Amino acid sequence: MALNPAFVGRTFPATAPYLVSREKIREFADAVGEPSPACRDLAAARALGHPAIVAPPTFPVVLTIPAQRAATADPALGLDYSRVVHGAQHIASDRAVRDGDELVVVVHVDGIRASGANGILSLRSDVSTVDGERVCVVRATLFARGTAAA
Amino acid sequence: MTPAVGTALPPKEFAVTRADLIRYAGASGDRNPVHWSDRHAAAVALPGVIAHGMLTMARAARVVTEWTDDPTSLVDYQVRFSRPVVVPDDDAGTVLTVTAVVTEIVDAAHVRVDITATAAGAEVLTRASALVRLPTAR
Numbered sequence: 001m002a003l004n005p006a007f008v009g010r011t012f013p014a015t016a017p018y019l020v021s022r023e024k025i026r027e028f029a030d031a032v033g034e035p036s037p038a039c040r041d042l043a044a045a046r047a048l049g050h051p052a053i054v055a056p057p058t059f060p061v062v063l064t065i066p067a068q069r070a071a072t073a074d075p076a077l078g079l080d081y082s083r084v085v086h087g088a089q090h091i092a093s094d095r096a097v098r099d100g101d102e103l104v105v106v107v108h109v110d111g112i113r114a115s116g117a118n119g120i121l122s123l124r125s126d127v128s129t130v131d132g133e134r135v136c137v138v139r140a141t142l143f144a145r146g147t148a149a150a
Numbered sequence: 151m152t153p154a155v156g157t158a159l160p161p162k163e164f165a166v167t168r169a170d171l172i173r174y175a176g177a178s179g180d181r182n183p184v185h186w187s188d189r190h191a192a193a194v195a196l197p198g199v200i201a202h203g204m205l206t207m208a209r210a211a212r213v214v215t216e217w218t219d220d221p222t223s224l225v226d227y228q229v230r231f232s233r234p235v236v237v238p239d240d241d242a243g244t245v246l247t248v249t250a251v252v253t254e255i256v257d258a259a260h261v262r263v264d265i266t267a268t269a270a271g272a273e274v275l276t277r278a279s280a281l282v283r284l285p286t287a288r
Contacts, residue, residue: 029221031177032208033164036221048220056207057215057224062178065204082194086203088230096222141230 003119003144004078007109012070014104017130018063022099025055032056047106053099060097064125064138066087071123073143079121079144087120088141090097094134102130119144152255152284159217159250164209166201166269167243174205186218190240198252200215201235205275206246210267213250218285225260226281235269259284 022040033096034056037044045053072079097103104127111122125138171185180202183190191199207229215221235245247268254262265278 028177031174032205032212034208034212034215034221036219037277039221048222050222054222056208056221057211057227058204061204065178065180085234086231088228089204089207090226090228091224092226093222093224120210139228 002078002114003112003121005112006073006078007077008112010071010109012067012107014106015063015067015070017102017104020055020099020103022096024062025053025059025097025099028059028062028130029056032058039089041050043145050096050098055097055134057091057093057096060091060125060127060136060138063103063105063127064107067107067125068123068140070107071109072121077121079119079142083145085143085145086140087143090139092138093136095136097127097135101135103127103135104130115143117146121122152286153252153261154259155251155252155255157252159252160214161249162213162216164246164248165243166205166209166237166246167241168199168237168239170243171199171201171205171237174202178202178204180204187274198234198235198236198238201237201244203231204230204236206235206267207278208280209246210265210275211280212246213265214263214280214282215249215282218248218282220283220285223283223285224280225283228280229265229275229278231274232276233269233272233274235274253279256281259286 009133108124110124121142128134250265252266267275
């Protein structure tokens, strides 16, 4: 089944606000092996110029991968998630995610194309605070094996 | 002081075990069974349970964050996942080897760093690079 090209350019509603906590940052830092005290201790974060404990650079995917499901789980897209391979990832940060941030994600379908027998889905997730401050832009490229776009 | 183009960052080796994958699955919320079930991995024609691509990307970033001593120094970070990282069900796991080199002086505060990650002798990331804020720019 081909990926539905009508999804290109589609924007999904903002996710419910996600409240970033220092314990989630610590848990994530532990899981990726990031030892920095700035991910755990306010004084260490302040010494680096941050107003709060900061998250490791790939932390935004905790929000963006679930947010992408608005697109990837829509039956009309025609994506079989069991055939999906993560092709590429790009995180452009305006600033680090911090303890206390309330973040929302808006997912856009930037592109759908075919490469041989594979469909290629490009998704962009804009991450901002509930007050509208942009925090980062996260781009994911997903390969759907054997599901070339029409 | 701005490092010169060609400066190699201290390389790092990370063991990635099944226990690491379970912990990352919990912390990240990515519970895809190809990261913990041999049965599910085989059903989608993978050679075995594979690491989360985002765990590999996160581990590779540590070469930069430990060089700058700042977990927020990767202003812009991108990778392509060229090959799955197969993680055996044993205590040793798979060793991920990460190297990085300064490829461009962008301005007084930023350099571009290209990152190479290999597992079992093969590159698992390609076109991996980061725009890095230097500690002196804080």
